[in-house]
Amino acid sequence: MSNVVNPNRSTKVRALVPEPLRTVLRPLWKFAMLARYRFQYGFYPPPGGTDLVGYETMIDFMQTRQIFNLPGDVVEVGAFCGGGTYKLAKSLLRRHLAKKVYAIDCFDISFDQTECTAGIKMAELYAGLLRGRSQKELFCDNTRRLHNVVMIAADSKALSLPTDAICFGFIDGNHSPEYVRNDFHLVWDKLSAGGVAAFHDYGYDLPMVTSTLDELCAKYRNEIDESCVNEAKHILFIRKKPA
Numbered sequence: 001m002s003n004v005v006n007p008n009r010s011t012k013v014r015a016l017v018p019e020p021l022r023t024v025l026r027p028l029w030k031f032a033m034l035a036r037y038r039f040q041y042g043f044y045p046p047p048g049g050t051d052l053v054g055y056e057t058m059i060d061f062m063q064t065r066q067i068f069n070l071p072g073d074v075v076e077v078g079a080f081c082g083g084g085t086y087k088l089a090k091s092l093l094r095r096h097l098a099k100k101v102y103a104i105d106c107f108d109i110s111f112d113q114t115e116c117t118a119g120i121k122m123a124e125l126y127a128g129l130l131r132g133r134s135q136k137e138l139f140c141d142n143t144r145r146l147h148n149v150v151m152i153a154a155d156s157k158a159l160s161l162p163t164d165a166i167c168f169g170f171i172d173g174n175h176s177p178e179y180v181r182n183d184f185h186l187v188w189d190k191l192s193a194g195g196v197a198a199f200h201d202y203g204y205d206l207p208m209v210t211s212t213l214d215e216l217c218a219k220y221r222n223e224i225d226e227s228c229v230n231e232a233k234h235i236l237f238i239r240k241k242p243a
Contacts, residue, residue, distance in 0.1 A: 002009050042088075042094035044141050049129070050083025053172065058198055059091050059232045062168055065196070065239070066087050068095055072165030073194045077183045078173035078200075080126070082137060082142035085138040088170075102163060103143070104152045104173070107136040111155075114175040116205040122175055127224040166190045172200035180212040188220070195243035202229060202236035 015190045038044050041059065060201050062068055074092065092099050095149070109130060112122040126135070143149045152159065156173055169187030173179055180191045180199075203211045213236055217227060225241040 005172070013047075014216040022036075034056050041091070042085075046083040046086040050081040050138065050179070051087065052080060052129070053084055053200055053235070054158060055084040055170075056199075057086040057230055057235060058168075059087060061198070061230075062196070062239060067168050067194075067196050068092070068097060070167040070192045072167040072195060073100045073102060073163045075102045075104070075161060075163070075166050075187055077104045077169070077171045077186065079105040079151075080138055082139035084170075085139070085149055086142050086146065088157060089143065089149045092148055093146070099167070099191075100148050100150050100163065102150045102161060103139075104154065104156050105135075105139070106155050107139070107153050108137055111174070112174045114208070116204060117207065118205065121229040123134065126194050156186060161186060161190060163190065165177055165192050167192050167195045169195075169197045170200070171197065174208050175201060175209050177208050177212040180209055181216065184213075184216050188223075188240070191240050193240055194225070196237055197240045198238075199236045201234050204234040 034044055035068055041056070068091075074088055076085055076088065079232070082103070085101055089101045092101065109126040110123045112124050112126070116122070116125075130138075139151070143151070156179065166187055169191065171180070171183045171187065172183075173183050182198075184197070191197055199209070199213055203210050217224065217238065223241055224238055226239040228235075228237050229235065230237070
């Protein structure tokens with residue numbers, strides 16, 4: 001028996017419910033969804049549209065492989081509006097871990113001129129999503145009460161991380177090959193044994209990201225214990241060999 005849900009089924013069911021009743025039920029449905037999220041992750045989600053990746057995928061991965069228990073902090077290169085940063089920080093606080101989330105972003109939406117296969121520059125995509133709003137202000141609004149978030153407003157090529165060890169790093173910054181290589185080394189060189197580095201846009205519409213990561217995986221294959229891809233979210237996970 002197939003367990004694939006018919007995408008039109010829920011739409012057909014909703015069509016049978018009178019609009020006045022749908023109006024009444026909508027807030028209850030929203031509350032139920034928020035309650036379910038809080039039950040699963042231990043906190044309420046950030047505002048919609050502030051996490052473009054789906055950081056739950058990475059939180060689940062970290063939980064399954066007990067990455068939270070490894071030595072080191074969490075590093076995020078490319079924070080956008082801070083929704084994902086919020087989720088990482090809340091996940092650490094929920095577990096009462098004295099770890100920091102170092103969120104690195106230059107907060108200049110014109111910075112990434114990499115083009116996807118559709119010919120759209122990443123800078124244009126970000127500008128369209130922000131619709132004139134300030135990326136940095138949105139980030140600060142979404143993370144202001146999180147004492148374990150350290151915002152680093154800088155070019156990732158021009159800094160050294162203020163932490164001695166990393167248990168998990170997520171790279172979704174500038175998508176040009178030179179930055180993919182730089183950000184890989186930024187995290188990998190301080191990644192704890194058994195730690196994980198994750199990279200967005202793998203196997204998707206930025207082929208130079210994929211080919212650069214394939215090149216790096218081949219180069220460091222003797223240091224890699226496991227690699228896997230979440231195809232739905234276009235995330236490559238690379239785990240460093242345990243000590």
